[in-house]
Amino acid sequence: MGCGVRRRDRVIKNIILTRVVLGAWILVLSPIPAIAQSPSKPSSTVVPTQLLAASSVCASQLPIDINRVISRLPAVRWGVQVQTLSPPATRRTLYARNATTLLAPASNNKLFTTAAALQKLGATYRIRTSVTGDSTNSTLATLRIIGRGDPSLKTSHLNLLAQRLSQKGIRQVALLVGDDTYFRGAATNPNWDADDTLQGYGAPVNSLMLNQNGIGLTLFPQNVGQPLRVQWDDPTDTPDWRLNNQSVTVSASQGESLDVARDRTQPVINIEGQLRAGSASELVATSISNPGNYLIQKFRNALTQAKITVTQATVVKTTPAPAGEVELVSLDSPTLADLLKETNQESNNIYAEVLLKTVGIQSLDNLDATASGITAIKPILFAVGVPPMQYTMVDGSGLADKNRASAEAFTKTLQGMAQSPNAQVFRASLPVAGVSGTLKNRFRGTAAQGRLQAKTGTISGVTSLSGYLTPLNYPPIAFSILTNYPSTSTATVRSAIDEIVLIMTRLRSC
Incomplete structure (x- = not known):
């Protein structure tokens, strides 16, 4: 977006970072692991x-x-x-x-x-994420993860839930359901600028949230003339995205700026701009367009790693859980x-x-x-x-x-x-x-x-x-x-x- 910056405190629209001109830095990953707006400087x-x-x-x-x-x-x-x-x-x-x-x-x-x-x-007050089943047997017809919008939930928490289910003897699941029904209505506020919604600070807010519904990246300067090195916050995101890295490392006498944004129609993250050689790394993030599916995919992977077989997975957004399911495991957010x-x-x-x-x-x-x-x-x-x-x-x-x-x-x-x-x-x-x-x-x-x-x-x-x-x-x-x-x-x-x-x-x- 060039110089046309729109700033959310010190988070700049389209992840435009300009240390010299604006005296502000971007950090879209928070001390609470996941994605937030916390500039390093x-x-x-x-x-x-x-x-x-x-x-x-x-x-x-x-x-x-x-x-x-x-x-x-x-x-x-x-x-x-x-x-x-x-x-x-x-x-x-x-x-x-x-x-x-x-x-x-x-x-x-x-x-x-x-x-x-x-x-x-x-x-x-705490926000609870529940995992329910149609029974407590080792083989389940339905295993359901019910999200209530915990913004602190991250991939490691899903791994923990999967391990707890394995410890309870769960071995096979016919249908894994992501229950995304708690927050009704639009996940993305219609009053937000369309460009903001591509960024981590403008990600959709739904019931099944994971990693604050963003893809986190850390950008490291290299030798002068080389592109910035990209490190994924969650390496398991790598297969689902393509990076278009047009960034470059520059000398200490040059300015610094970054423009990082995902494509609107394709799973592509475009990286442009420059950081000085020897300068600190920068944390940035782009939003996820379909966060419920993102979480259920990650949870299915976690269950597989915990040696729990899943035949099919789906996300429901309008049909709440039927009566009779029992809570098998749960995880609470930090306090309000x-x-x-x-x-x-x-x-x-x-x-x-x-x-x-x-x-x-x-x-x-x-x-x-x-x-x-x-x-x-x-x-x-x-x-x-x-x-x-x-x-x-x-x-x-x-x-x-x-x-x-x-x-x-x-x-x-x-x-x-x-x-x-x-x-x-x-x-x-x-x-x-x-x-x-x-x-x-x-x-x-x-x-x-x-x-x-x-x-x-x-x-x-x-x-x-x-x-x-x-x-x-x-x-x-x-x-x-x-x-x-x-x-x-x-x-x-x-x-x-x-x-x-x-x-x-x-x-x-x-």
């Missing part, structure tokens, strides 16, 4: 020299200082709110600019999704608290969409799990203190540019969650400036390091940051900064947002 904060030696800021002076930053970018639409973090009776608004204006929020949308999921499901960390810390779109659909399934009987989730979230967030007219969701992750929300909606979410019994779990899910997640390399060496916990967000023309900040000499605050811009560079807008945050760290009572 997130963008850093350029600290204005005057801020390094700046004096503290009285609360009454804050609007003047923030407006000075905003005035430098007249083409940007801003939505900002800054409040003391406290119960409503004692809460003070320190700054507001278009705070109720609805803007595209990018990944700040995940704050709505994760807050609602935590309130609805609880921190200890852990899933939230992956969702917010790494800005994982796939996890966010699973949470949205799970809330929907647990709340409403609807033909579309995404629509059910969006409907179910409204009363949950209203109970937290967020009026439904202050946001419009079309997905759970913020990848769609049709999402809308106000800065006030996010500060109300942050304030409400801070007063809830789930406050600690919710806050722990957020990246910490200079320490973790999408803020790991941002605000390093500044007063915000370790004092800021916030959700980042970036797609084309949208940059956002909402969270909690503990200034050096002022009580904690909750804030939201949303920006929409048609032409200003993302780097320029992000720098302005960071400058505002650093101004807020200097707050004091006076």
